[in-house]
Amino acid sequence: MIFSEPRFLLFFLLVFTAYWSLPTNMLRKHLLLGASLYFYGSWDWKFLGLIVGCATVDFVASLKIQAARERGEKGKAWLFASLTYDLGTLGFFKYYDFFAGSIGEGLRGLGLPVSDLTLGIVLPVGISFFTFQAMSYTIDVYRGQLKAVRSYPDFLLFVTFFPQLVAGPIVRASDFLFQLDEKRTFAKVDVHLALGQFLSGFIKKAVIADMIAGPADLVFKDPSAYTAGSIWIAVFCYSIQIYCDFSGYSDMAIGTARLLGYELCPNFRFPYLATSITDFWRRWHLSLSTWLRDYLYITLGGNRGGRWFTHRNLMLTMLLGGLWHGAGWNFVVWGAIHGVALVVHKEWVRRVGEGKLPFVSRLLTLYTVLLAWIFFRAADFTTSWTMAKAWLWWESPGTTDVTLWSPVPEWGLLARCGALLTPLLLLHVLTSMNTHLRLRRVLPAWLVTLLFGVISALALAFMPIEARPFIYFQF
Amino acid sequence: MLRRLLHITLFLIGLVCTSGWILSIDSMPFWSWTRNKLGHLDKEIDRYDTLFLGSSRMHYALMPDVFDRRMAELGAPTRSYNLALSGQRPHDVDEILQWLLARGPKQVKRVVIELCCWELDYREGDWMAVQEVEMRTARSFVPRFRTILAGRAGWQEKVSLSFHHVVHTLVNVLRIGQGARIVDDLLARARGDGYGMVYPPVAEGYYCIDETPLEHWQRVHREFVAAPTLPLEAIAGKVKNIAPDWLAGTFRSEILRAEAAALQAAGIETVFVVLPEITWGFFGRAQVASIRDLRVMELDHPQEQRPIFELDLWWDPSHLCRKGAERFSSYFAERLREFESLPPGELPKPRLVADQPPTLAAQWAEGAPTLGLQASGLPFVGKVEVQVGAQMVDGPAGDPMALRIAQPSLATMELARTGLATAAGSLDAAALPKQAPLFVQLSVSVDGKVVAVSDPVRVEPR
Incomplete structure (x- = not known):
């Protein structure tokens, strides 16, 4: 079901009508949750377990991290568990075949008799978006920038909210979760x-x-x-x-x-x-570029080191950003071009000015x-x-x-x-x-x-x- | 609340008026292969006086050049165009007819419309096929709904059909996805090129199924040829008038009457035709009989339309091959001439005989005074008799049904039918002369009247 299909327009009309007909915010949230799960399940209901699993692991992990923080600990193990699960899921579904295929090809290129290592895995729609969204939440809780949410349905709705579920924007928990508690009326909708x-x-x-x-x-x-x-x-x-x-x-x-x-x-x-190319990344896919900046570039050290350290971080961020888009060397090259352009631009600004x-x-x-x-x-x-x-x-x-x-x-x-x-x-x-x-x-x-x-x-x-x-x- | 309703109404007014305007500038609303034939007709409409409308059965069956030639030989020259289209259903034919009438054709004098069951409005598993969408107009919305409701489908299927109908009509009425095509058409019209993307039909709208590259048709043909007994059994069933119950589909006679009236108002004569088919058609004969006053030609009775029910004329149980189309086009011209000379409600005489007379083979049995007789190419109905004589005589001039065995004959016997068009028997010849040759001739009679005779066969002495 995609937004430009008559099917979606019908689906949304029904949800919209039912949503604003319900008397309480709680009921509306439950309706939205049901609609979101149906929306995702309409591609392949078998992958519903994947998104629900991802949300559940991050929900539990963030509660544990929160509890650890209250005890004066960091809760690193729970963060590690959460990231392992999210990245493991993403890695398996999105990158296993790519890496297995590349390794197999490389070994065959060396003359070794290697059979096909790929599994023909079907890529669940929107996996890169919802895993990143869930991961950012756990990291924010770990960093103490956010308090763990205690309502599981609320968190599940945050991860599965159907308007942005399959292709973003990648919503930050800090921007969304508080909205779930707000009382809303149709009169306020523009x-x-x-x-x-x-x-x-x-x-x-x-x-x-x-x-x-x-x-x-x-x-x-x-x-x-x-x-x-x-x-x-x-x-x-x-x-x-x-x-x-x-x-x-x-x-x-x-x-x-x-x-x-x-x-x-x-x-x-x-x-x-x-x-400039730096300006481009302040205008293109903002939710991803800021995600990469906050959770990858800064984690790698950002520009806190020397020139070459910053350039390395930029390159790594863009290469991984390229790979985020798709499991293929072409995406890596795309990321590399942007990485090189960003480095060149940084140097240009340093020498000539902006x-x-x-x-x-x-x-x-x-x-x-x-x-x-x-x-x-x-x-x-x-x-x-x-x-x-x-x-x-x-x-x-x-x-x-x-x-x-x-x-x-x-x-x-x-x-x-x-x-x-x-x-x-x-x-x-x-x-x-x-x-x-x-x-x-x-x-x-x-x-x-x-x-x-x-x-x-x-x-x-x-x-x-x-x-x-x-x-x-x-x- | 009132304010919201006002805004919803305003939104809908904007939407509907704009769609209405788009509809009004879209003068060629068909965008499947339908365009090929209609686009050509739009330019050349004044060249034709006879048009054929219908489904693939008409599309592959009627060769306008053969039809015109035969009509000219019969003293009524025509210039015809095959406007039938593969996949057309009765409501679709009605749409084409409306499109045609809107053009105010000046030269068209006759429209031949294939009769088909209205219940076949949807193609199974063909959701969003172009033809499913392009024919659904606001005008046909209610009639098609009535057809769905009147059908014999279960309620679940009716709900599904209704949903598809609403969506398809909306898609077409709002011209969803057709803007670029409409702009193309307007530009092409402005340049005087006629409609864009029209491949001019060859052979005045006739397409030869033998040359089809479509795997579907190839497969159907292979299956048809591989099991020749199946079509023979089907024809035998039709001859005996054993119609399966499930074939009695809905029959929207009021729309047919409206079509005939609209054409008549435009000075055009209408002929409805039930096309030949090896399997059963999709409605009962009683239903056809109920609208016979509308000038309906029935060509689907194998026993009465014997010349077009030879298996080698067919590509599959529903479509004629090139050879069949040639035969049918000529045959149809003859039947039409007969039909149009009759008052409404009357039917032309049946043609019980194939183009070729039946054949008879006679052979002595080994070691016994028995003459084995085999007949083929028989009419599908009638009593099959053989007469044996010592001499052959000339029959009366101009009487092809005359027997040429000298009377009184030496022996007469009835052959037993062994198949749809075959019969056989053994004649005890002990009492017959042994030294002189014998002459044998076959005749087929219906209600005591001879309808077919074979050529006499000479049997040498034993």
């Missing part, structure tokens, strides 16, 4: 704001991302047939696709949560307008980010390298122009590209600028509602009939 955000996300995902995916899919499948221009277009298309797909999901998640009276943290802030040549800096940042997307998206290194050469040196591996918008075949590639991309870019800008908020300031409420109806009809018409799964579901 429906325009929530609906507008949901609609923005819906347009980004269902209209822009899914429509623009076609040319990218085509070229990434076999770039050797295409011209350098086509490869550039494909990289641009993918960049827009992944941004709109992921930020669209986040917007829908935030909008959905708002309709239920909950606030989730923002996840994107115009990342492609970043002035904020010089902002326009050039923006372009260079975008160019680097898009180069990294090639490795992120391509199926193998041959594909990545072919595309990277076109991206870096305008080297055309083939002579075909990518098919863009078939009804105007007589137009040149650039014109077709413009005709396709211009409206999508405009939409992208409009939705990303929170236009619905601006509209609300200048138009009467009734007209905004009417406009929402009009925009909904247009968005439904321009979404593809078959919804594509969100890209970040695979992580």
